[in-house]
Amino acid sequence: MEIKHQLHARKEQIKHTFKQFLAKHWRIVIALVIIIGMLLFFKKALVLLVFIGFNALVALIWMLFQNRSIGLEFVLFTSVVTMFAYGVKPAIFLLTVSLLIHNYITMSMTLNSLLNIPIGIVCLLIGIFFTGFGIVKVGIGLTILFNLIFTLLVLFLKTGSLARRLVYFATNLAFNWFLFSVLGPFLVSVLG
Numbered sequence: 001m002e003i004k005h006q007l008h009a010r011k012e013q014i015k016h017t018f019k020q021f022l023a024k025h026w027r028i029v030i031a032l033v034i035i036i037g038m039l040l041f042f043k044k045a046l047v048l049l050v051f052i053g054f055n056a057l058v059a060l061i062w063m064l065f066q067n068r069s070i071g072l073e074f075v076l077f078t079s080v081v082t083m084f085a086y087g088v089k090p091a092i093f094l095l096t097v098s099l100l101i102h103n104y105i106t107m108s109m110t111l112n113s114l115l116n117i118p119i120g121i122v123c124l125l126i127g128i129f130f131t132g133f134g135i136v137k138v139g140i141g142l143t144i145l146f147n148l149i150f151t152l153l154v155l156f157l158k159t160g161s162l163a164r165r166l167v168y169f170a171t172n173l174a175f176n177w178f179l180f181s182v183l184g185p186f187l188v189s190v191l192g
Helices: 002-041 043-064 075-086 088-106 111-133 135-157 162-182 184-191
Strands: none
Touching: 043 075, 043 088, 075 088, 075 111, 075 135, 075 162, 075 184, 088 111, 111 135, 135 162, 135 184, 162 184
């Protein structure tokens, strides 16, 4: 009888502790349940939200450091990874939302920033025809194409400094080469 009473008391104590925990941390518990549910049932949506959030964070850092010449950005990389893992439509959605958020955060409304979205979409649409070459080659190729288009815009339309654009092109190509070579295949295999 004594053991039964102790078990019942212990059970009641655990119940009470659990209720206190829920009362104090109910928001965290709900967030975890939502995240776990999204992982189980809406993995693609969760990945897109994480990528968009990450791209927005990079845009915020980009703005804080007033980076206009160094090509450290993740929008093209995350868009191409998304294209390989989930298809071109989610990739276009990610690219569009990420660039709109980037433009809003950095308060950048130049001709170049407005052309980022349609040129990025065209690059992704071209990229779907070459997915058989793998993410590394396609990602690097799209990085070159995207930057080449913008370099030509700067050159012919005088929409910015050509020297600054060339520095951006070189650093963006080197950065994306690293990302696509080191992280690209891994992320596609994990997400796919």
